Amino acid sequence: MKQIAIFILTSLIYVSCNPPARPPASIEETTTQKPAVQVPDFNSDSAYESVRAQLAFGPRVPNTPAHARCAAFLTGKLKTYSADVVVQKGTLRAYNGTPLNFQNIIASWKPETNNRILLCAHWDSRPYADHDPDPKNRRKPVDAANDGASGVGVLLEVARQLSLVSPSVGVDIILFDVEDYGPPQDQTMNNADEQWGLGSQYWANNPHKPDYFARYGILLDMVGAKNATFLMEGISMQYAADIVKKVWSTANRIGYSSSFLFEQGGNITDDHVPINKIRNIPTIDLIHLDKNSETGFYPYWHTTGDTFDKIDKNTLKIVGQTLLTVIYEEQ
Numbered sequence: 663m664k665q666i667a668i669f670i671l672t673s674l675i676y677v678s679c680n681p682p683a684r685p686p687a688s689i690e691e692t693t694t695q696k697p698a699v700q701v702p703d704f705n706s707d708s709a710y711e712s713v714r715a716q717l718a719f720g721p722r723v724p725n726t727p728a729h730a731r732c733a734a735f736l737t738g739k740l741k742t743y744s745a746d747v748v749v750q751k752g753t754l755r756a757y758n759g760t761p762l763n764f765q766n767i768i769a770s771w772k773p774e775t776n777n778r779i780l781l782c783a784h785w786d787s788r789p790y791a792d793h794d795p796d797p798k799n800r801r802k803p804v805d806a807a808n809d810g811a812s813g814v815g816v817l818l819e820v821a822r823q824l825s826l827v828s829p830s831v832g833v834d835i836i837l838f839d840v841e842d843y844g845p846p847q848d849q850t851m852n853n854a855d856e857q858w859g860l861g862s863q864y865w866a867n868n869p870h871k872p873d874y875f876a877r878y879g880i881l882l883d884m885v886g887a888k889n890a891t892f893l894m895e896g897i898s899m900q901y902a903a904d905i906v907k908k909v910w911s912t913a914n915r916i917g918y919s920s921s922f923l924f925e926q927g928g929n930i931t932d933d934h935v936p937i938n939k940i941r942n943i944p945t946i947d948l949i950h951l952d953k954n955s956e957t958g959f960y961p962y963w964h965t966t967g968d969t970f971d972k973i974d975k976n977t978l979k980i981v982g983q984t985l986l987t988v989i990y991e992e993q
Contacts, residue, residue, distance in 0.1 A: 701990045702823040704982035706975040712739075713807060713815035713886060713978075717970050721787040721803035722810070724762040724840055729786065733765045736785060736837055739818055740769040743825040748870045757845045757857035764839040766861050768870045771824045772832035779992065780834050780879035780943060781820065781985065783813030784841030784861070784933055792846040793957065793964040800846070807970045808950070808960055810842065812886025815973075816982045823986060831992045834876065838862045838933050847964075855931045862933035866940035878905045879945030880988070881934040884960045885981040888974035890950040893927030897935060902944035909946065912991070913984040921980050927951045928958060948981065 715735065720728035733749075741747050750766040767785070772778075787806035791799045817835050824833055839861035845851055856863075879902075884890070892913075898906050913922035927949075934945040950960050962968040 699990050700827075701983075701987050702827050704823070704979055704986050705819055706979035706982065708822060709815040709819040709978040709982055710973060710975050711815075712818040713811045713973050714970060716785070716811040716814060717805055717807055721789075721805055722785060723787050723789045723803050724764060724843060725760075729763075732785065733767065733839075736767050736814070736818075737765075740767060740821055740835070740837075743818075743821040744769040744771055746770040746773045750865065750868070750870060752864070754840055754860045754864060756840075756843050756860075757851065757854075762840055762843060762860070764861050764864070766839055766865050766870075767837040769821060769835045770832065771834075772828070775832040776875075777830075778832035778834060778876040779989065780836065780876040780937070780945065781817055781882070782836040782838055782862070782879060782933060782937075782945075783817055783882040784810050784839070784859075785814045785837045786810060786839050786842055786861075788842040788964055790846050791964060791966045792848070794966050796966075799966045802966055804842075804964060804966065805969050806842070807968050807973050808884045808886045809963055809968055810883075812884065812973060812978065813882030816882055816885055816978055816985065819978075819982055820985055820989070824989075827990075829990050829992065831877075831989070833989060836865065838865065841933055855935075858931055859933045859936060863936045863940070866936035869941065874941070876943050878902060879934065879937055879943050880905070880909065880985065881932060881937075881945060881947045881949075882981065882985075883932055883947060884950040884963070885948060886973040886977055887950055887960050887962075888972070888977060890921060890960070890974075890977045890980075891952065892922050892948055893925050893951040893953075894923075895927045895947045895949060895951070896929035897932075897938065898946035899926070900929075901934075901938040902946050905944055905946050909948065909984065909988055912987050913980070916983065916987055918980045918984060921977070922984070
């Protein structure tokens with residue numbers, strides 16, 4: 663999720679400014695009657711502590727001891743919640759030619775059913791704080807509390823709930839690696855978009871099960887900051903508008919209208935792109951877009967300020983409870 667784009671006339675233009683203030687009429691909220699089901703209560707304390715645990719290893723930059731230790735922690739954690747855990751391991755080539763050891767960590771519930779949904783987030787840290795206000799910090803690694811660890815923290819609590827109460831549908835959780843090892847902002851190169859999301863690109867071309875398919879997917883990215891707002895991201899609307907509306911309508915119905923806004927956001931280069939384009943699974947990006955930020959993102963995005971003190975339990979609750987409601991209302 664390294665840049666935002668919006669459509670002006672018919673041209674795709676990359677920008678770092680605010681998205682449009684109002685959505686087209688077609689994306690306004692719709693209300694539907696939902697079946698009466700028992701939805702588990704999302705424990706934000708559990709998710710919060712999972713974020714803390716990830717940060718305790720230090721920045722999870724590929725090829726570092728912190729990265730390897732965190733991978734072992736995440737794999738072990740998911741194995742306590744699912745008997746079906748697969749880890750894809752290998753080497754991917756960074757934008758500058760550096761070979762990067764990666765691990766995509768995948769857990770499944772009800773693997774025997776074809777009626778499935780996919781949940782995902784990235785767990786690696788950005789090696790460069792290239793948007794830091796202090797130029798001296800721009801080659802330092804990022805703690806990545808919100809930009810990575812928050813989404814993983816939410817999904818670990820979702821995994822715990824799935825282990826306690828079985829939903830009607832099958833669920834796969836994928837923690838993607840090497841999402842954030844793209845070129846620094848001061849380095850231009852051809853096909854720069856393709857240098858991000860390397861772990862998800864690998865999985866989209868080499869799924870953990872042959873011919874894997876899910877009805878839809880939900881990607882979490884930067885879902886832990888205080889007063890986070892979630893706009894309807896552009897690529898999500900292009901490939902999976904009905905899923906965006908489902909999730910946003912669910913959030914609004916259960917009381918989170920101040921966080922899930924029925925407003926069009928920009929187009930984000932993120933892990934949902936290869937899932938949509940290569941795997942053909944309609945997948946949305948649930949990502950904090952900030953209309954008041956210069957970049958259009960969370961203010962501490964790709965800075966040394968993306969630290970644990972920026973994580974808010976209430977936001978984790980809002981996102982996690984919305985996800986659980988969507989999952990357990992599925993038939």
